[in-house]
Amino acid sequence: MQNTPIEGFTPETPLILGMMRLHDHPELTRPAKLADWVSARVDEGLTVFDHADIYGAGECERLFGDALRAHPALAKRVRVITKAGIVPAGKDRSPWQVKHYRAEAGYLESAINKALASLALEQIDTFLIHRPDPLLQAGEVARVLENAVSSGKVRQIGVSNFLPDQWRWLARNTDLPLVCNQSQLSLDHTGPLFDGTLEAHLTDGMRWLAWSPLGGGNLAERIPADVLDRAQQETGLDETALAIAWLRQIPGTPVPVLGSMNPDRIHSALQGAQSLLPRPLWYRLLESVRNRAVA
Template structure:
């Protein structure tokens, strides 16, 4: 089975918190932000149907409608299968996952309508579903591809057995995982090497751990930043890129100053000792 090409970008921009930025609430303001990103070579935008209960997609779509030609320069990624409590129409009102054909078709078509586009360039299964029927899911995704509604495929938060099962039926490009100095497990348990060996590109969500770096780690980041003439945030992203497969960080902040800072540090490289120094500062223990 042919492995799809890698996403060639220094960063992805995550749209989960789009509603948190008043300056981007106006379609014209968001359009200007998107255009600035494209000018800097940042063209991949990571969406999901649950972000803002669909409002983030609608907001992004309203901006694109002001400049339809811009769509051709963007990579728009969508995700689905998580159903939050407010979206559950059953009597149980429970968060759950749904990889049924009927649900995924409604989710994809809903995302396309809100975004005002004809196709998601990439589509990811958002969370492993314990009730997933692999053959049914594969047929559903193949049908959506054949209809031109989705492009390449990937997974999010998947472990090896999950991606191997679906990968036997479909070519998968990537797997989004939580990865940061505060979420290091994939760096130590072999998942990243396995993904690299099996042709899956790693995309790292929450690369700054939601801003929850403890004081000791913040000081270690500052020490390395001073030594390299960089900023602590640039160093934290470089720590991720130093890992096998050079994972691509998904930036959750949409402040333009944070985006520029991240782009300016995209070529920063850490040596082995600096990587382990930071890993130890975050974990609180030496390497095994």
């Protein structure tokens, strides 16, 4: 039986393409080249692109926006997630020069307006608070997010790297639904499957957007060669596709946020997202990376 995703996070997509490393690809810094790359991904059915205001110190949003400005029709074909709330130490204007969080009403309002300008968009599809902030004033932040949605600047809101009680406190202070939580999950990071975090997502209707879904690209080092070879022979999937298929089989159908911009890697990930692993193989891969037998 195919897994059933949580309702709420739309548009439904098998993969989200993360733009964290966009500035590391000189060949894509020209607007026309990036527009061609984006268009090719959209033609593959991948229309959701993930940003944050700190990616490339803001360069990633600007480069993406330059591509959309050069090809305005493309803006109608994409959905963009972006996040704000982290201030790196190098961007701290105070004498302390410390990394800190700013999930503050005024800061987030400014970040939304800046993202719209940088990305050359009329609307951000999904806006996320990037990290839980112990100083967050939930009611004040909720009003800013509600205003952003009611004005059409943002379509829907969510969080990133929040634990259940952290997102529930924000949710109690707003009538807006929190549609997703973007946090780490992969074969290389399975703890949230066993500590109640998965069930909290399911209970609260939060779609899990899984960052680092390939475990940093080192799964081949974690899975014994004979297991990997046999899995590839049985399924016809390479290492990337196996990791994505494994992830998508989890209840609620987490959506991988893929950091690679390599078209071949993206194609493999898409193949994995459309595949179903035999249950014993799913557990054998889990057992391999955890380096201990299933209890």
